[in-house]
Amino acid sequence: MLSLTIRYFSISSTLLLGLMAGFFATYSFNVNYATLALNGEMYAIVQSLFNTNVRHPGFFLCFFGAGAMSVITGLLGLVAKEKTAKIWIAIGITYVVGIIFFTRFVNLPLNFYTETWNPMDLPADWPEVRAKWNQANLFRTVISFGLFSTATFLLASPSQQSALPET
Template sequence: MVSIRIVHLIYTFAVGLFAGLLYTFEQGVIPTLATLNATEYAHIEQGLIRALDAFPTGVIVVANLAMWLPLYPLIRLWSQRHTTYWRLTALGWALFFFGVGVFTIVLNVPINNAVLAWDQAAPPADWAQVREAWNQLNAIRTPINYVSFGLLIWAAFGEGEASG
C-alpha cells in the first residue's frame, strides 16, 4: 500500500533524525561538556536544553512522529503480523517507543528539568554526578535508537503488503 510506504518512510526518517541527534551528543557534545567547569557546564547545558525544547518542529515533533506513526501500519496490517515487515516494524517501534521515548521522558527529562533549575553562578555540589547520570542514560538509549533505526530500514525490505 502506498500510504503505508509513505508513513513508513516518514517515521523511519524521524527515528533516523533522533539517532543522528543522539550520535551527535555521544560523539561531540558530551565529550565537550566534560571539559567544562561547574558554572560553564550549567550555562551551556541550560542553553542546550532550552534550545532543543524551544523549536516547535524540533525534537518533540520528530520524537512523536517516531513514536506514534508506526502504529498505523501495525494496526492496518494486523492480519499480516506473521510477515517480516510487520514483525520488524513492531520490534523497531517497541524499541524506539519504550527504549528511547519512554526512557527519555521518565529518566532524562527529569534530569534536564533539575539542571534548568540550577543557579548558573552556583551549581549544586553534585553537578558532576548529575551530568554523569544523564550521560550514562544517554549511553543506554543511543544504541537502542540505532537498533530501532536499523530494524525499520530492514523492515522496508521485508515481505508483506507494505513492500509488495
C-alpha cells in the same frame, strides 16, 4: 492502495527513527564529549541552553512521530496482513518505552534539576549529574540506532519491495 500507504508510512517511520538516532548519536559523541571539557559554571549554562532550545515543534514532531508512525505502520500492516506488521508495532512500542518513557523518567528529571542550578553556586553533585545524563543519552543512542537499523532492514525486505508501484 493500502500496500502503497504502508510503504509511505514505513519510509516516514524509518526517516523519523533515523533523525532521532542521529540526534542522540550527535549529542552522545560530540556534545557530551565537548561538555566534559567545561567547568561547572559553563556546563550549567550550556546544558540549560540545550535543554531550552531543543523545545520546538520540529523536535517534538520527530521525537513523538518516530514512535507514533512506527505503530501506525504496524497497525496498517496488520489490516493488510503484512508479514512485518508485528515488527513495526514492536519498533513503535520499544521506541515509546525505551525513548519517550525513558526520557520522561530519567533525562527530564535531570534536565529540570540542572535548570535550577545557579552557575555561580553549583551543587556538589554536578559532575555525577552530568555523568548520569551522558549515560542516559548514550542509552537512548543505542536504542534508537537499533530501532533505526531494524526499520531500515524492514524497508529492504521482500514484502516491502513488493509494495513499490509498477513503473
